[in-house]
Amino acid sequence: MTILEIRDLEVDYDGVRALQGVSLRAERGTITTLVGANGAGKTTLLRAISGIVRPQSGSITFAGRQIEREQPHAIVRGGIAHVPEGRRVFATATVRDNLLLGAYVLRDRAERERRLEVVLAMFPRLRERFQQRASTLSGGEAQMLAIARGTMSAPTLLMLDEPSLGIAPNLIPTIYAGIRRIAETGTTVLLVEQNVRDALQLADRAYVLQTGRVVIEGKAKDLLGDPMVQKAFLGL
Amino acid sequence: MDLGPLPQLVVSGILTGLLFALISVGLTLIFGVMDVVNFAHGEFLMLAMYLTFGLALVGLNPIFALPFVALAAFVLGAIVYRLLIRRLLDGPPSTVVFGTFGLLVFLQGAAQYFFTSDYRSVPNPPFQGTLHLGNVALGEAQLIAGLGALVMTALVFAFVEFTEPGRALRALSEDRVAAQLMGIDVQRMNALAFGLGTACVGAAGALLMLTYPAFPRVGTEFALTAFVVVALGGFGSVQGALLGAILVGLVEVLGGFYISPALKLIPVYALYLVVVLLRPQGLLGRR
Numbered sequence: 001m002t003i004l005e006i007r008d009l010e011v012d013y014d015g016v017r018a019l020q021g022v023s024l025r026a027e028r029g030t031i032t033t034l035v036g037a038n039g040a041g042k043t044t045l046l047r048a049i050s051g052i053v054r055p056q057s058g059s060i061t062f063a064g065r066q067i068e069r070e071q072p073h074a075i076v077r078g079g080i081a082h083v084p085e086g087r088r089v090f091a092t093a094t095v096r097d098n099l100l101l102g103a104y105v106l107r108d109r110a111e112r113e114r115r116l117e118v119v120l121a122m123f124p125r126l127r128e129r130f131q132q133r134a135s136t137l138s139g140g141e142a143q144m145l146a147i148a149r150g151t152m153s154a155p156t157l158l159m160l161d162e163p164s165l166g167i168a169p170n171l172i173p174t175i176y177a178g179i180r181r182i183a184e185t186g187t188t189v190l191l192v193e194q195n196v197r198d199a200l201q202l203a204d205r206a207y208v209l210q211t212g213r214v215v216i217e218g219k220a221k222d223l224l225g226d227p228m229v230q231k232a233f234l235g236l
Numbered sequence: 237m238d239l240g241p242l243p244q245l246v247v248s249g250i251l252t253g254l255l256f257a258l259i260s261v262g263l264t265l266i267f268g269v270m271d272v273v274n275f276a277h278g279e280f281l282m283l284a285m286y287l288t289f290g291l292a293l294v295g296l297n298p299i300f301a302l303p304f305v306a307l308a309a310f311v312l313g314a315i316v317y318r319l320l321i322r323r324l325l326d327g328p329p330s331t332v333v334f335g336t337f338g339l340l341v342f343l344q345g346a347a348q349y350f351f352t353s354d355y356r357s358v359p360n361p362p363f364q365g366t367l368h369l370g371n372v373a374l375g376e377a378q379l380i381a382g383l384g385a386l387v388m389t390a391l392v393f394a395f396v397e398f399t400e401p402g403r404a405l406r407a408l409s410e411d412r413v414a415a416q417l418m419g420i421d422v423q424r425m426n427a428l429a430f431g432l433g434t435a436c437v438g439a440a441g442a443l444l445m446l447t448y449p450a451f452p453r454v455g456t457e458f459a460l461t462a463f464v465v466v467a468l469g470g471f472g473s474v475q476g477a478l479l480g481a482i483l484v485g486l487v488e489v490l491g492g493f494y495i496s497p498a499l500k501l502i503p504v505y506a507l508y509l510v511v512v513l514l515r516p517q518g519l520l521g522r523r
């Protein structure tokens with residue numbers, strides 16, 4: 001079943017077109033990855049889905065509802081969580097407060113506590129750092145926190161923007177294992193990456209974005225074998 | 237050792253500083269959450285003082301009027317945010333500056349028109365006794381105003397630090413976009429912050445009426461000091477505002493005594509200039 005459907009999305013920044021008619025769909029419970037070079041428009045697409053930027057035209061349908069004109073907070077309430085590029089954890093707040101902010105849309109206190117246990121079980125490192133300020137975390141820990149914070153609201157769709165960017169290579173498998181486990185709980189994942197090989201190995205479907213357009217789409221495994229993808233992203 | 241009037245001045249300076257703190261915390265809260273420097277902050281103080289005066293005319297002690305005045309100020313602040321500030325925020329940054337400055341001029345002018353420029357003091361003011369602690373003599377009214385401001389400042393601090401809406405306000409002041417991604421409704425929280433910031437001057441206005449008269453320009457006097465306090469303590473920092481306010485209170489009272497009452501603000505601005513030159517982000521400001 002299609003949970004997210006984007007049609008002909010166009011986004012401008014001050015008159016400069018960043019997305020020129022992007023269409024994309026994600027099936028419920030799967031991992032979809034969106035790859036592409038710097039400036040291709042990956043972040044812009046996620047920001048449009050979150051309501052942080054307004055599209056010029058096109059539609060975004062999530063769980064049967066058109067959301068392209070909704071406010072960001074309403075979109076989060078509707079079940080979409082966005083782990084932004086560069087993590088953007090609240091540096092002066094503790095790990096605990098960051099996680100609770102992730103569950104801001106959950107009204108029930110007991111439910112928040114339950115979510116806390118779930119994400120801490122997924123990223124035990126965060127339990128050790130629970131009362132520390134987020135500014136004291138390493139890059140990898142901060143990324144774990146950003147992802148954990150994103151899953152606190154028990155979203156239907158989790159969007160991750162370059163979770164392996166600026167992370168020590170030995171921590172990337174931990175991050176990816178976390179994403180895999182989140183997907184196994186039934187959460188739909190939309191993963192933006194420049195770390196194309198790992199992303200294609202993890203994902204079910206993949207889209208390649210180039211200067212604001214989808215140039216290739218298909219099964220992730222097929223893209224791993226695609227000559228153009230190999231040449232452009234895998235250094236083969 | 238005889239310290240002369242020093243202990244008296246220090247206590248008096250701290251009590252004055254506590255009132256500055258309450259006013260400044262309101263200003264810094266609004267700035268921290270929505271990057272708005274509210275030039276009309278002092279005018280809300282002025283309105284709160286007149287409201288307290290009005291309630292005193294019907295027999296209400298300013299201390300008992302305080303919760304009501306603070307609540308009225310909260311509602312007024314939230315409404316002003318919804319009707320005016322929110323629209324100003326859609327324009328370029330200078331729109332907010334001119335908009336809130338315009339509000340200052342408007343409210344002051346309205347007060348001149350409706351209340352005249354006469355000084356209005358609470359009739360039969362309460363707490364007229366004097367407390368003697370060693371050789372420090374304290375007017376009860378001044379003591380109650382200072383301690384009341386401390387309690388109110390602590391309440392605001394506790395709200396921001398320990399409650400869920402407070403956590404959301406802190407998140408907003410740190411990273412607005414990330415806060416939106418948490419599902420925080422910016423407009424709602426801005427209205428809350430503006431209401432709270434205004435409630436601070438509401439409470440301060442009620443307390444100030446214990447020792448000070450209301451007049452149309454009274455807000456400007458205190459707001460100017462609050463701007464210095466906030467810049468001194470660090471824009472957006474509640475703890476910074478408290479620290480800055482007590483420093484300013486001390487410097488003002490000591491300067492007024494040892495230099496001249498008429499020149500009491502000169503050491504305050506000198507302190508301010510030294511701090512912003514050496515530490516432009518303020519004492520406890522970030523960056």
Ligand SMILES: Nc1ncnc2c1ncn2[C@@H]1O[C@H](COP(=O)(O)OP(=O)(O)OP(=O)(O)O)[C@@H](O)[C@H]1O
Pocket residue numbers: 013014017018036037038039040041042043044045085194
């Ligand atoms: N806030 C902005 N204002 C103006 N132009 C922007 C803004 N953000 C992005 N752009 C432009 O839009 C285009 C797409 O940018 P976007 O950040 O979506 O790319 P990306 O695929 O996420 O790149 P990266 O891999 O570097 O993160 C780029 O040309 C970029 O310069």
Ligand SMILES: [Mg+2]
Pocket residue numbers: 042043044085161
């Ligand atoms: Mg990007």
